[in-house]
Structure formats: structure tokens, C-alpha cells
Amino acid sequence: MSKLGNLGARLHRGEVGYDFVKNRKIWYGVSILITILAIAGLAVRGLNMGIEFQGGAVFNTPKNTSASVSQAERYAEEASGHDAIVQKLGDGSMRIQVAGIDTGAANDIKNTLADDLKIDSEQINAELVGPSWGEQIANKAWQGLGIFLVLVVIYLAIAFEWRMAVAAFVALIHDITITVGIYALVGFEVTPGTVIGLLTILGYSLYDTVVVFDSLKEQTKDIAKQTRWTYSDIANRSINSTLVRSINTTVVALLPVAGLLFIGGGVLGAGMLNDISLSLFVGLAAGAYSSIFIATPLVADLKEREPQMKALKKRVLAKRAAKGETPQAETGDESYADEPEDAAPAVVGPRNQPASRNRGRGRPSGKRR
Amino acid sequence: MATPKKGRSASTQSKPGRSLVLILIALVALTGGMFASGHTKPRLGIDLAGGTSITLRAVPEAGNEAAINKTNMDTAVSIMERRVNGLGVSESEVQTQGRENIIVNIPKGTNSEQARKQVGTTAKLYFRPVLATEVSGGKGTASPSPSPTGSPSDEPSGKATDKPEATDKNSASPSATPTTQGRAVTDALKADATPSASASDDKAKASPSPSASGGSAEADASALQAKYAKLDCTNEKTRSTVGDGVKASEMTLACGKNSQGQWQKYILGPAEVDGTDVDKAQATLDTQRGAGWTVQMDFTNGGAKKFGDITGKLAQNQPPQNQFAIVLDGDVVSDPSVKEALTSGNAEISGNFTQQSAQELSNMLSYGALPLTFKVDSMTTVTAALGGDQLQAGLIAGAIGLALVVIYLLAYYRGLSFIAILSLLVSAALTYTLMALLGPAIGFALNLPAVCGAIVAIGITADSFIVYFERVRDEIREGRSLRPAVERAWPRARRTILVSDFVSFLAAAVLFAVTVGKVQGFAFTLGLTTLLDVVVVFLFTKPLLTLMARRPFFANGHKWSGLDPKGLGAQPPLRRTRRPAAPADPKEA
Numbered sequence A: 001m002s003k004l005g006n007l008g009a010r011l012h013r014g015e016v017g018y019d020f021v022k023n024r025k026i027w028y029g030v031s032i033l034i035t036i037l038a039i040a041g042l043a044v045r046g047l048n049m050g051i052e053f054q055g056g057a058v059f060n061t062p063k064n065t066s067a068s069v070s071q072a073e074r075y076a077e078e079a080s081g082h083d084a085i086v087q088k089l090g091d092g093s094m095r096i097q098v099a100g101i102d103t104g105a106a107n108d109i110k111n112t113l114a115d116d117l118k119i120d121s122e123q124i125n126a127e128l129v130g131p132s133w134g135e136q137i138a139n140k141a142w143q144g145l146g147i148f149l150v151l152v153v154i155y156l157a158i159a160f161e162w163r164m165a166v167a168a169f170v171a172l173i174h175d176i177t178i179t180v181g182i183y184a185l186v187g188f189e190v191t192p193g194t195v196i197g198l199l200t201i202l203g204y205s206l207y208d209t210v211v212v213f214d215s216l217k218e219q220t221k222d223i224a225k226q227t228r229w230t231y232s233d234i235a236n237r238s239i240n241s242t243l244v245r246s247i248n249t250t251v252v253a254l255l256p257v258a259g260l261l262f263i264g265g266g267v268l269g270a271g272m273l274n275d276i277s278l279s280l281f282v283g284l285a286a287g288a289y290s291s292i293f294i295a296t297p298l299v300a301d302l303k304e305r306e307p308q309m310k311a312l313k314k315r316v317l318a319k320r321a322a323k324g325e326t327p328q329a330e331t332g333d334e335s336y337a338d339e340p341e342d343a344a345p346a347v348v349g350p351r352n353q354p355a356s357r358n359r360g361r362g363r364p365s366g367k368r369r
Numbered sequence B: 001m002a003t004p005k006k007g008r009s010a011s012t013q014s015k016p017g018r019s020l021v022l023i024l025i026a027l028v029a030l031t032g033g034m035f036a037s038g039h040t041k042p043r044l045g046i047d048l049a050g051g052t053s054i055t056l057r058a059v060p061e062a063g064n065e066a067a068i069n070k071t072n073m074d075t076a077v078s079i080m081e082r083r084v085n086g087l088g089v090s091e092s093e094v095q096t097q098g099r100e101n102i103i104v105n106i107p108k109g110t111n112s113e114q115a116r117k118q119v120g121t122t123a124k125l126y127f128r129p130v131l132a133t134e135v136s137g138g139k140g141t142a143s144p145s146p147s148p149t150g151s152p153s154d155e156p157s158g159k160a161t162d163k164p165e166a167t168d169k170n171s172a173s174p175s176a177t178p179t180t181q182g183r184a185v186t187d188a189l190k191a192d193a194t195p196s197a198s199a200s201d202d203k204a205k206a207s208p209s210p211s212a213s214g215g216s217a218e219a220d221a222s223a224l225q226a227k228y229a230k231l232d233c234t235n236e237k238t239r240s241t242v243g244d245g246v247k248a249s250e251m252t253l254a255c256g257k258n259s260q261g262q263w264q265k266y267i268l269g270p271a272e273v274d275g276t277d278v279d280k281a282q283a284t285l286d287t288q289r290g291a292g293w294t295v296q297m298d299f300t301n302g303g304a305k306k307f308g309d310i311t312g313k314l315a316q317n318q319p320p321q322n323q324f325a326i327v328l329d330g331d332v333v334s335d336p337s338v339k340e341a342l343t344s345g346n347a348e349i350s351g352n353f354t355q356q357s358a359q360e361l362s363n364m365l366s367y368g369a370l371p372l373t374f375k376v377d378s379m380t381t382v383t384a385a386l387g388g389d390q391l392q393a394g395l396i397a398g399a400i401g402l403a404l405v406v407i408y409l410l411a412y413y414r415g416l417s418f419i420a421i422l423s424l425l426v427s428a429a430l431t432y433t434l435m436a437l438l439g440p441a442i443g444f445a446l447n448l449p450a451v452c453g454a455i456v457a458i459g460i461t462a463d464s465f466i467v468y469f470e471r472v473r474d475e476i477r478e479g480r481s482l483r484p485a486v487e488r489a490w491p492r493a494r495r496t497i498l499v500s501d502f503v504s505f506l507a508a509a510v511l512f513a514v515t516v517g518k519v520q521g522f523a524f525t526l527g528l529t530t531l532l533d534v535v536v537v538f539l540f541t542k543p544l545l546t547l548m549a550r551r552p553f554f555a556n557g558h559k560w561s562g563l564d565p566k567g568l569g570a571q572p573p574l575r576r577t578r579r580p581a582a583p584a585d586p587k588e589a
Helices: A003-013 A024-045 A069-080 A103-117 A135-159 A162-186 A192-219 A231-241 A243-267 A271-304 A307-323 A355-367 B004-010 B016-037 B070-084 B112-120 B146-159 B176-181 B200-206 B210-214 B219-230 B236-242 B301-315 B355-367 B388-413 B416-442 B448-477 B482-514 B517-548
Strands: A056-060 A084-088 A094-099 A125-129 B051-059 B093-097 B101-107 B125-135 B252-257 B263-268 B278-286 B292-299 B324-328 B331-334 B346-353 B373-382
Touching: A024 A162, A024 A271, A056 A103, A069 A084, A069 A094, A069 A103, A103 A125, A135 A162, A135 A192, A135 B070, A135 B482, A135 B517, A162 A192, A162 A271, A192 A231, A192 A243, A192 A271, A192 B448, A192 B482, A192 B517, A231 A243, A231 A271, A231 A307, A243 A271, A243 B388, A243 B448, A271 A307, A271 B388, A271 B448, B016 B416, B016 B517, B051 B070, B051 B112, B070 B093, B070 B101, B070 B112, B070 B355, B101 B112, B101 B373, B112 B355, B112 B373, B125 B301, B219 B252, B219 B263, B236 B252, B252 B324, B263 B324, B263 B331, B278 B355, B292 B301, B292 B355, B301 B324, B346 B355, B388 B416, B388 B448, B416 B448, B416 B517, B448 B482, B448 B517, B482 B517
Parallel strands: B252 B331
Antiparallel strands: A056 A094, A056 A125, A084 A094, A125 B093, B051 B101, B051 B373, B093 B101, B125 B263, B125 B324, B252 B263, B278 B292, B292 B346, B324 B331
């Protein structure tokens, strides 16, 4: 089988694994750093809102404009320094829309355009246009977003628990901030495509986190009935056991988007595709990353504060201490390659088994089936 | 949750063939429907396919030029936006241009004439009591002779008839009235929303009575009456100016078409209820009384009270003064008579609406009247805002990305990847046919962001398979043979899929319900693909895997099947002595 398949098997058996939870501080640090960079980028460069949001100027050329749409688009972008939307109208005239222009600048651009297009500037009719993505759409979108977030936190709190809801929310904010920040840094204009991309990220980020949490919930179901692993151990194991899935899913989701971004936008030079696929690419990557490196360790962190979990940890540590530092040898024929939590290859076990079950069943093992 | 044993017996596995057949039938039906309807391509948004651009100019009202300001223009834009984007999926764009223009861009394939009407109609709605009415003859006039008018309209009453009367009293209002009383209330609304009609007998009587009604309408009433006498509704120019500049609180003249298509003229009292009193309106097909398409209006609380009051008053009058006229932008759309106070808080406009005209009207009533009157300045086609190269570049790039996905799946899942790829194909085919069919059905149009969203949806759909496949492989690693592994893995995978898809669907549902415009369009696409994901995994991937697990190629763990126990690093069979990775049976926990 392919390498990944073997990796999957070894992850499954717990032969390899990465201690995500233990090293969480590093990853928190990385995330905080990126987030600060993103916020700084946002603060310094700001978002470059497209014509759909802030309006701009529209130039209507006379009927027999000979230039092609793409030529006109280039001219307009050169003249204004902003993205332009060019449409040919039924009568052969052109409608050229440029963002972020006031009346003064509009005149200059009009003259430049007239030169480029070789028509009399008198014949170009310049006017200001309002946003097509007006305040109402924006307000409603915010409202919808707010309602959704409240509902999803409630849902996660019920389906899982409030700690997971909090962690998922933090991961979501993390993903969105990073995406928006990088967008600001790159300096692309924000179009409706960007916003749609961000909304897609929002859904995907939560989706991905929920898949990981589902495994976490399953594995920690009977955690209180055993004394072998702390919550962090099991959280870590659950991340590792879904790792192959996470990698596969991320690859499959990212490949087409990468195609759009690097081939469509980069090589073939399609403008609007860039806007969408950049936000999608960054967001999908951030979403996959945060589910594993941020959300789950965060849950473990929160969980370990619970008195019950604290007590469990104490018991586990006591037990380990009693057994000495090499529990692995002893537990060899039990479910997990059990190691103290500070050992480098983390505690990783078969994914579907909450620890307690295996414990309960360790003895009569041969009998099953 | 996820108790495999229970799940195993309860779930669909037992009849994998059945669900496969089901989904194939659905696929064939959708594809057939797509070809039968002739819409084999999804409608593309204005950014990809271009469309029609309508420029509207605000018409200044005498004495109220200041009304053309930014606030009112913005309000008009948002109302128009909602009118053309009724369901939120048509990707139309509305924006202001200059001080007094509004541009409306609608994607190709939309009925632009209809769109023009939708955005251009002001939709000022008033309920006014009818003081007098008569057929407005071609000659202008006179002719209130009872008999001629009476008879023609009587017949129509047969066909047109239901009185737009209101509401809850279905049983009370039925057509009995027209006949018994000889008072044919033919309020037929004309499809174009202009109609009207009134009981013709009434008019017969009415015509003499202007003066009578004049009693209530004092001094200037006589002036109005003189105008009324001269009013010729068959003249389009007259018609379009007849109600101009009249305030809601004044009496007015108005025209409307009755059920036979004759023009009818009216003297109407001050408006008692207006469009702002309508909470929402809805087009409904009245099958019970055979009235065809009607528009149901729900009043706001205040509106319901006012409407109850006016109908109570009118019910005591003699015809035609027991009628009220529903006046839309100066035209009488309908003039039902009232027999009793209607206090239920809703009313119905009926007549010969088509489905489309009923929906248009209800749309307009729901979203309110434009604050300004607009005239269509120009209507012209526009090319795609993005240009063809973008779509092409996107498609090429998307295809390359997909090819990479397929290669990756093949490399990683081997034989299993065929199930994954087949599932993706089924999912893609379902998405495509549904989108193609939704174009004509609800005006769904696909724009570039939606295309990209659909590409990301591939990832989400694939994730469902991946979650499931990984579970199956884990079971195999624990030493199970394939068939039990497939069944045991399913309940857990199923739960994961459902829980995570629910989050996506929640996002889609909330955004669709709350937002407008492009965001709503996005939410629709997201919801659609999420649902399809669940459908495909449940009805296709799982049953197919169950079936495939019976084939020796997979069951024996062929090297290329992707389920080769050795390749997966499975432990030797369970009965051996050492079991480092003990398999689980959750039941025993």
C-alpha cells in the first residue's frame, strides 16, 4: 500500500504519532503570531473594497467603440489603478466601471481612457455609480452571520459540550482573521467573490472541526471509568487517529482550489478567480490546521481545568509513577502503546476505542469473536 | 450513538440494491427532465454570461423634486433588488448611477420584459371606497344606460367572478351573490394587474348616482364629477395621467379594466388602507372555488383594524358604494363588493391572474412601494462582466485540479477510489441536473463564486467518503474481514457525516432565510450541495461499498483493491495470542 496507507496503519496502532496537545503552546504561539500579522496587515493596508461595495465611477463610451473588452479593461485598470469591470452593451458602446473614484479623479481617467481608446473624451459619459452590494445586503449578511454563529454555538454545546463549542468558535475566528489578514496583505480588491469565499471558509472551518470533535467525543465517552490516560492523552490520540482523514480531505479540497489559484489565476491570469480562490485557499488551509492544532488542544486545555479531569490526571500520574517510567512494556498486550504523556510519540491508539472499553476487555480478549 | 450492532441490523445495508436503484432512477429522471425541458445548461449569472441592463430614471414629481435624494434612491434600489431577486438566487444586480438613475442588470435567459415591469412598477397600493363607476365607452362617455352595460357584464360574472372579497369568509362570498342579487360582481382582475371590474349592474345604477355619492363629497366633488363625465378610459394617455398628483387623502378618478376587457371608470373616495398596511402578500392557487390564481394579503395589526372598519362601513351601503377599489399605481386592479365587515386581518385579490402575474403582484406588495416613480430610460444587452476568458481559465484550472484529485484518490485508495470517483460523478451529475432544472424553475443562476463554491463542495463530498473509508480500514486493521468491517464502520461514519453536514446545512438555512442577494444565492448553493452529499453517501456510496465488499476482488483484499489487509498493516486475525491493538466492541464498554 502507499506510504500514507502505512502511515495510517502505524498511526492507527499508535506506533507513530505527534503529540499535538503537548506541543500546543508552540502552535498557539504560531497561530497568535500569524493572527497578529494578519491583524497588523489589516490595520496597515486595510481592505481594498471593490466597486460592488463602495461604488465608483462608470464611463459610458460611444456606440462604435472599436476596442475589445479586454483591451478596455487593461486601459481602465492602468488609468485608474483599480480593478475595472467592462461590459459591452447591445449597441456597441461600452460600460466601464472603476472602483474608488471620486469626481475629480474620474475626469482624469476619462481623458486617459479617451486617449487609449482613441475616442473623443467628450463622447465618454462619466458618472458615479452606487454599490450593487449595498448596505442592505451587507447588513442582512451580518445579521444572518450573527444568527448562524449563535445557533451553531448552541448546537455544538448541545451535541458536544460548551468547551468544544468555544474551541470551535475560536478556531473559526482564527481562520477568518487569518484569511482576511492575508487578503489585506496581498492587496487584492474585495469583490462579492471574496465574501462568498469567506462564507465558504466559515462553513468549512466548522465542518472540519466538527469531524475531529466527533472522534474526540467518541473516544472520551468513558474517560472517567479508567485511570490510564488523561483527557489530553485521549484528545491527542483522537487527533492522530483522524489525521489520515484530515490530510486526505484537505488535499482533496485544496487541489482544485490550488488549481484555480495557481493555474487559473496565476498562469492564465483570470482576475476574479484570484479573489475567490485566494480566500478559499488560505481559508481551507487555515481551517484544516486550526481543527488539529488549535481547536482540539484548546478543548483539552479547557477540559483539564475541570475538577473531575484534574482528579483523573492526578490518578493517572500516580498510577504511572507507581508503575515506573516504562508502562509501555507492561501494557504491551493491552490496547494502547501507552506512554507517559511526555514521551515524544504521543499516545495513539486505535481510533474507535475509548480507553475504558479496552480496559474492561483487556482480559477476556481472546474470547471475542 | 454509534452502536454498531444495532446500526447494523437497522440500517439500509440489507438492501443495498434498492437504494442504488432509487438513486439511479432519480438520476435518470432528473437527466430526462433536463433534456425534456430543453434546459440542458444551468443558467449563468451576469458575470459569466452577460444579460440585459435596464436603466431607470426617477421621474420628479411636481412640487416634490427634492424627493429624488440619496435616501430614496437607496430605498428604491433595495426594493428593486428584492423584487427581481424574489427567491434570492437569480443573481440580478441593482445599483444607482449618477443622481437619478438606477441600473438593473439581469442575467441572460431571464424574461427581461417581466423584469422591467417588476422593477419599474411603483406599486403604490390603496384601498379606496368606490363612489361611482361605469364602463368608459370608446366615445367617451355618456352612456350610463343601465341595460347595455348590465348585460354584458352579467355574463362575465359567470366566468370571472369571484369576488375578491375577502378572505376568510369563503363560504359567504361565493358566487351565489352575483346571481341572486343580479348584482354581478365581476371583479375580474386583469392579468396585467390593471383590471378591474365591477359589477356591471352596479354601474348601471351607479351612473345615475354620482350625484348621490356627491352628497358626501362636497364642493369640489362636482368638479370631479364633471371630469368623471368626460373621462375616457380607453385613451391611454388619459389613463396614465388620470390619477396623477392625487394624494391618498383626496377623492380621485381612476380607470380599470373589467372582466370583459372593457375599460371602466371610477370615482373613488380617499384611501382608507394602503400598501404599508400590508404585512405580506402571497400568490395562491384557489382550487376550492376555482377562482384561479389569487393574491392573499395579510395586514399588519393596524391595517387589519382599518380594513375591518372600512369594510364594515361599506357593507351597509347600496351598490356600487359597497365596493372598494384596490388601486395599484393609479389603476383599479380589483373592486370587490363587501357584504360584511372583514376583520380577519387578511384579504384576497382575485381575478384572472396567471400564476406569474399573481406572483409578481404579491412580490411587489410584500416588498413595498418604491418611494419614487421611475421611467425606463433604456434597455440593452450587456456582455459578461468577467469576459469569456475568465470562465474558460476557471474551467481549465478546475479540470486540472479535479484530475489531480482523481490521481490522488487512485494512488491512495486504489480500487476503493473507483467507488469514490463514481460517487463524485453521481454527485456532480445530480448537482448539474438540479442546477440546470432550477434555472427555469426558480430563476436560479450560477455565478463565478457559486462555481468555485461547487468546487469546494467536491472537497466536502469527498470528505464523507474519506471518513467512511478510513473507518472501514481501521476495522480491517483490527483484523476484521471486509464485510463486517464495512457494516461496523458505517454507523460511526454515518454519525460523523450527519453531525458535520448538519453544521453546513445550518449555515445554509440561516443565511438563506435571513439574507438577500448574492449571499442568499450562495446559501442556496451550499444547502443544495450539502443535501446532495448526504443523499449520495447514504444512497450510493454506502450501498455500493456493501455490494463491492461481496466481490472477491475486494473481499479477498486484492493488492490493488485498496483494502488489502496486509497493505493496511492489519493485525493477523483476532484469535491470535497477541493483540497489541485490540479491536473494540463498544457494546462491551
